[in-house]
Amino acid sequence: MSPATGELSSLIRKRVLSALPEGHGHPELQRYVQLMRDYPERAGKTLRGKMVVMAARAHQGDEEAALATAAGVELFQNWVLVHDDIEDDSERRRGRPALHRMVGTPIAINVGDALHVAMWRVLLALPSTTPGGLDREAVLHEFLWMIDRTAEGQHLDLSWVAAGRFDITEEDYLTMVTLKTAYYTVVCPLRLGAACASAPPSPSFESAGIELGAAFQIRDDVLNLTRGVSYGKEFAGDLYEGKRTLILAHLLAHAGSDERGELEEVLAKPREAKQPHEIERVLAAIERHGSLRYAQDIAERRARAGLEHLDEALDRLPGRAAARELESLLRSLAQRSV
Amino acid sequence: MSPATGELSSLIRKRVLSALPEGHGHPELQRYVQLMRDYPERAGKTLRGKMVVMAARAHQGDEEAALATAAGVELFQNWVLVHDDIEDDSERRRGRPALHRMVGTPIAINVGDALHVAMWRVLLALPSTTPGGLDREAVLHEFLWMIDRTAEGQHLDLSWVAAGRFDITEEDYLTMVTLKTAYYTVVCPLRLGAACASAPPSPSFESAGIELGAAFQIRDDVLNLTRGVSYGKEFAGDLYEGKRTLILAHLLAHAGSDERGELEEVLAKPREAKQPHEIERVLAAIERHGSLRYAQDIAERRARAGLEHLDEALDRLPGRAAARELESLLRSLAQRSV
Numbered sequence: 001m002s003p004a005t006g007e008l009s010s011l012i013r014k015r016v017l018s019a020l021p022e023g024h025g026h027p028e029l030q031r032y033v034q035l036m037r038d039y040p041e042r043a044g045k046t047l048r049g050k051m052v053v054m055a056a057r058a059h060q061g062d063e064e065a066a067l068a069t070a071a072g073v074e075l076f077q078n079w080v081l082v083h084d085d086i087e088d089d090s091e092r093r094r095g096r097p098a099l100h101r102m103v104g105t106p107i108a109i110n111v112g113d114a115l116h117v118a119m120w121r122v123l124l125a126l127p128s129t130t131p132g133g134l135d136r137e138a139v140l141h142e143f144l145w146m147i148d149r150t151a152e153g154q155h156l157d158l159s160w161v162a163a164g165r166f167d168i169t170e171e172d173y174l175t176m177v178t179l180k181t182a183y184y185t186v187v188c189p190l191r192l193g194a195a196c197a198s199a200p201p202s203p204s205f206e207s208a209g210i211e212l213g214a215a216f217q218i219r220d221d222v223l224n225l226t227r228g229v230s231y232g233k234e235f236a237g238d239l240y241e242g243k244r245t246l247i248l249a250h251l252l253a254h255a256g257s258d259e260r261g262e263l264e265e266v267l268a269k270p271r272e273a274k275q276p277h278e279i280e281r282v283l284a285a286i287e288r289h290g291s292l293r294y295a296q297d298i299a300e301r302r303a304r305a306g307l308e309h310l311d312e313a314l315d316r317l318p319g320r321a322a323a324r325e326l327e328s329l330l331r332s333l334a335q336r337s338v
Numbered sequence: 339m340s341p342a343t344g345e346l347s348s349l350i351r352k353r354v355l356s357a358l359p360e361g362h363g364h365p366e367l368q369r370y371v372q373l374m375r376d377y378p379e380r381a382g383k384t385l386r387g388k389m390v391v392m393a394a395r396a397h398q399g400d401e402e403a404a405l406a407t408a409a410g411v412e413l414f415q416n417w418v419l420v421h422d423d424i425e426d427d428s429e430r431r432r433g434r435p436a437l438h439r440m441v442g443t444p445i446a447i448n449v450g451d452a453l454h455v456a457m458w459r460v461l462l463a464l465p466s467t468t469p470g471g472l473d474r475e476a477v478l479h480e481f482l483w484m485i486d487r488t489a490e491g492q493h494l495d496l497s498w499v500a501a502g503r504f505d506i507t508e509e510d511y512l513t514m515v516t517l518k519t520a521y522y523t524v525v526c527p528l529r530l531g532a533a534c535a536s537a538p539p540s541p542s543f544e545s546a547g548i549e550l551g552a553a554f555q556i557r558d559d560v561l562n563l564t565r566g567v568s569y570g571k572e573f574a575g576d577l578y579e580g581k582r583t584l585i586l587a588h589l590l591a592h593a594g595s596d597e598r599g600e601l602e603e604v605l606a607k608p609r610e611a612k613q614p615h616e617i618e619r620v621l622a623a624i625e626r627h628g629s630l631r632y633a634q635d636i637a638e639r640r641a642r643a644g645l646e647h648l649d650e651a652l653d654r655l656p657g658r659a660a661a662r663e664l665e666s667l668l669r670s671l672a673q674r675s676v
Contacts, residue, residue, distance in 0.1 A: 026494075026513075028493065028494050028497045028498075029490055029493065029494070031497065032490065032493040032497075083447050083448070083451060086443070086444070086447060087443075087444035087445075087447055087448060088444070103500070104500055105424070105425075105443065106424070106425035106426070106496045106499075106500070107425075107493065107496050107497065107500060109421050109424060109425055109447060110421070110425060110489055110492050110493055110496060111493075113421060113454070113485070113489055114485075114486070114489040114493075116451070116454060117482060117485040117486060117489070120458060120482065121482050124475075124478050124479070124482065128466070137462075140462050141462070144455060144458065144459050144462065147451070147452075147455040148452070148455060151448055151451055151452040151455070152367055152370065154448050155366065155367065155370040155445065155448055155449075155452075156364075156366050156367070158444045158445050158448060159366045159369065159370075159445060160366075161444075162441070162442055162444070162445060175364075
């Protein structure tokens with residue numbers, strides 16, 4: 001991470017925190033304010049926020065508006081994580097217990113809603129246009145689009161778990177991660193950068209962003225099942241949560257029917273009923289069938305395709321240095337080396 | 339209900355439903371779309387939406403913008419109810435099972451989020467101003483204010499239940515219902531009506547709206563413990579959910595210390611552990627101490643104070659007929675005769 005990029009991260013983080021209330025005279029509401037600040041104060045990578053600012057710079061857009069928009073994207077990420085962690089009953093987030101495990105589901109849902117409205121407050125404070133070139137309506141509509149897609153993807157993911165479906169194909173999985181991850185992680189941040197310059201976004205932002213976003217999510221799934229990687233989440237948490245991943249789709253498509261039956265029996269149990277030795281059996285099967293390697297290869301192929309596809313669009317942008325920085329961020333994001 | 343008012347209700351309901359997607363080519367997302375429409379399709383009273391339109395008419399504001407804003411308020415009500423029903427683990431809503439009891443908590447949280455963004459989509463589709471006098475920025479900022487207050491009130495309510503606190507005073511309760519109910523039920527709809535005419539809202543809207551909103555919520559609490567009333571929720575559900583109400587505050591302040599101990603023991607149990615005969619004991623104590631009557635009296639006193647306070651402000655509005663209709667709506671709302 002270059003010093004300039006680290007600085008940008010801390011600038012965005014400051015914006016996020018300054019968009020949230022700092023304190024309250026009422027004791028219970030003081031606690032509420034602290035809970036709103038809890039996830040934002042945990043050190044996230046502000047990847048998506050940085051992407052907005054770099055994309056805005058590459059379009060020679062309004063820097064001030066880009067920082068506010070970046071804060072909006074990070075607030076989006078925070079409220080979505082609070083709700084996702086409940087929906088998946090995740091144990092940990094950014095190296096600490098998930099919010100609902102600290103305060104219970106009811107209070108955590110409400111804190112997520114409060115962060116959601118804090119996001120809109122930041123966006124609605126943008127002027128409708130600026131000499132630097134902001135198009136506020138375009139920013140606001142990109143957020144509507146982004147939240148819709150993410151919620152659709154989340155619904156697919158949750159409904160497969162709820163229905164106990166294991167017949168998820170690679171294509172199903174890719175539809176789901178495109179909606180759930182790729183839009184808010186890559187496509188929308190790139191397009192938001194363009195909106196800060198009132199520039200029409202390159203159509204490649206969508207097609208390439210989908211490839212890169214899928215690569216990012218697949219790498220995330222791989223990391224979750226890779227021992228000894230510290231990335232703030234529980235090792236093999238995806239198996240405990242019963243998440244449908246590309247790894248699992250590959251495994252179940254390649255297991256013999258007896259083995260498949262045994263694996264599904266374990267995976268279908270509620271998380272509390274899953275024993276560590278059962279999860280070890282699933283991990284061993286994943287190893288045996290090369291499913292982790294398979295997923296990793298797909299991620300690499302998609303990342304390459306996305307970057308190639310994007311190269312030309314980035315080459316055309318007026319802010320040369322920022323475009324190169326953006327490309328390097330996208331490269332490391334797709335490889336999860338950030 | 340006058341025919342004109344019934345018509346207004348159905349106009350608003352149509353607006354709400356037309357703001358939601360109707361279908362989707364993907365089978366799971368078709369289900370998702372249906373779930374988004376589920377609460378809005380259950381016949382609600384659209385009280386708050388009607389209040390917006392009547393207040394806009396009383397200010398001689400933009401009718402078209404008022405209808406869209408009314409739909410926004412109703413969408414707010416719907417997403418809040420989906421999340422509230424999870425937070426309180428309510429059984430029923432508008433005469434049918436609560437959404438999370440039909441589809442599980444994870445999917446219901448996500449559907450609530452999808453309705454939340456549908457609300458913003460309706461509001462952001464408003465033009466910034468209209469010949470009819472709309473001030474869109476004022477509408478948007480009123481929504482930010484409304485959601486913030488409601489979430490604060492909800493936090494108070496939930497944190498008392500989570501902490502097992504029974505030492506809630508009448509003042510605590512009134513702070514909570516002002517935040518949780520009065521703003522979004524009365525104060526904000528009145529001010530939104532003014533914003534549809536770019537008129538500065540009367541300061542009485544806030545002070546009187548708080549009285550009326552509290553009266554509304556107290557009447558709601560009373561109805562919940564009144565046998566044989568059909569209003570879409572479970573009889574005595576508030577006792578099963580352990581909600582802190584004015585009725586309970588009065589009861590616990592007037593019970594002897596032994597009786598208080600017994601009552602708190604029942605009320606503190608998780609809802610599944612509460613036996614019907616135990617709830618009957620609480621109801622008998624409420625009867626004995628006149629707590630329902632006490633709450634009803636407070637509600638009536640607050641409703642009268644609010645209406646008197648508002649009279650003068652309504653008298654000054656240019657749309658005479660609409661102002662009278664609005665007053666009559668507020669009167670029946672405070673008495674829960676609508």
